[in-house]
Amino acid sequence: MKTIYKLSIGLLFLITACGDDLDQVPPNKAKADSLTDFSGVLNAAYYYQLGAVTPMAIMGEFRSDNAFMFEPPYTEFDEYDNGLPVMEDDFFGPFYTALFRSILSTNIVIENSSDATEIGEAKFLRALSYFKLVQVFGDITVNLSPDPDFTDTSILVRRPTSEVYDNVIIPDLEDAIAALDVEIVDGRASSLAAQSLLGKVYSFRGDYANAEPFLAAVVDGAEAAGVSLKENFDEIFGAQNEVENSEIIFSTQIERSIVDEYSPASRFWNWFVGDDSKSDFPVDADLIAAFDASDASGGGTDLRRAVTLNDDGLTAVKFPKEGDLGPDHDWIEIRLADIILLYAETLNENGAPAAEVLPLLDDIRARAGLNSLIGTISSQAEVKQAILDERRLELAFEGQRWFDLVRTGTVDAEMxxxxxxxxxxxxxPISEILATDGVITQNPGY
Structure with a gap:
């Protein structure tokens, strides 16, 4: 249901930031302490997630071996040097600004609302925002105030990633789990979404011991929450499949009439289907080879190929741009197959035998028309590779590939x-560095 982001123009003016730097406190036309209803501010926090979607999709796919650019300077995504900053206006700036605006909106709700569910949703969104920021940038500025005083520039100093995890992301998700219901209502955050994200967070840190119970809770509790794998892979994607989709745990809802930080530039599906001239045929041959290998080893044709790629394998059609429905594709942040595969990976990393881990892949592989892996591999290394291969094909063009490679330490091997x-x-973004007179610093190498 596309209800979350239909905000009034007045609300947008209230929440919209004052500038391009971190001074993004809502204007003093209406201070937070004068509000009694914070549902609109919470809606704004959801809304600002839209501006991060396309940049995250591009970074996750075009930096990896799934997709590539044709036109300079966009080809810098495949050149691992100091060239990426030239695309600040295209990707990194909108991403950074949108997420900090979402964070400031959540801070207002957390500080002022008396509604426990609103606060739980806000903490989930704040954790999601900071998780995306540390995945993309590493160390990051932390602001937990609804009305920060940026004349004190010390609050702009980037905080170590470990500190952001320990002091913000993990506590916020723990609070969200406690505050929210398991039922997913109108696409909003739920305790199942918070458990899923916390499992992903611990996995990204390489802390599989702490990841396991949260991922297990999602896998074991999915059915009771009305969450299940779709019978057919092609039933997951496309605007026609977004309403009450049983596999989606959390998504960022997109509606063409709503302008965001990235508008009016092309949306994520334009890049994937080749409608943007920077990459007319974006699919990397390495991904096609991966589907070929899956066919050969799986005892059939991997049915995910036809849903993911067009007939010639040159463009990605998982989110098809067909007719009037194309521009309304929601961005899937978390779905059940992702969590099942991550849970299998976690069990394997924690020393579970192949006979316990591999059955978790069976339903996903059967849906793809492939045989079970039970009895075909046994070592921890073999199982790890099989799961990573499965994640690549299952989640291709869902913005996860590059971050999976970084998370698992397999960048060099796979690239x-x-x-x-x-x-x-x-x-x-260089604009943030300049706006703070260098208090915010650049990442090494750039």
Whole structure:
């Protein structure tokens, strides 16, 4: 249901930031302490997530071995050097600004609302925002105030990633789990979404021991929450499948009539289907080879190929741009297959035997028309590779590939070259560095 982002013009003016730097406190036309109803401010926090969608999709796919650019300077995504900052206006700036605006909106709700559910949703969104920021940039500025005083520039100093996890992301998600219901209503955050995200957070940190119970809770509790794998892979994607989709745990809802930080530039599906001239045929041959390998080893044709790629394999059609429905594709942040595969990976990393781990892949592989892996592999290394291969094909063009490679330490092996770890993250927008007179610093290598 597309109800969350239909905000009034007045609300947008209230919440919209004052400038391009971090001074993004709502104007003093209506201070937070004069409000009694914070539902609109919470809606704004959801709304600002839209501006991060296309940049995250591009970074997750075009930096990886799933997709590539044709036109300079966009080809810098495949060149692991200091060239990416030239695309600040295209990707990194809108991403950074949108998420900090969402964070400021959540801070207002958390500080002022008396509604426990509103606060729980706000904490989920704040955690989601900071998780995306640390995935993309590493160390990041932290602001937990609804009315920060930026004349004190010390609050702009980037905080270590570990500190952001420990002091913001993890506590916020723990609070969200406690505050929210398991039922998913109108696409809003739920306790299941918060458990899923916390499992992903611990996995991204390499803390599989702490990841396991949260991922297990999602896998074991999905059915009771009305969450299940769709019978057919092609029933997950496309605007016609977004309403009450049983596999989607959380998505960022998109509606063409709502302008965001990235508008009016092309949306994520334009880049994937080749409608943007920077990459007319974006699919990397390595991804096609991966589907070929899946066919050969799986005992059939991997049915995900036809849903993910067009007939010639040159463009990605998972989110098809057909007719009037195309521009309304929601961005899937978390779905059940993602969590099942991550849970399998976690069990394997924690030493569970292949006979316990591999059955988790069966329903996903059967849906794809492939045989079970039970009895075909047994070592921890083999199982790890099988799960990573499965994640690649299952989640292709859902913005996760590059971050999976970084998370699992497989960048060099999968990309086929040695890549300096400086370029595992992306450049801080230069506009933020200049606006703060260098208090906010650039990532090494850029």
């Amino acid at each position: 086929g070259e040695t890549i300096n770890a400086n370029y595992h993250v992306f450049p801080i």
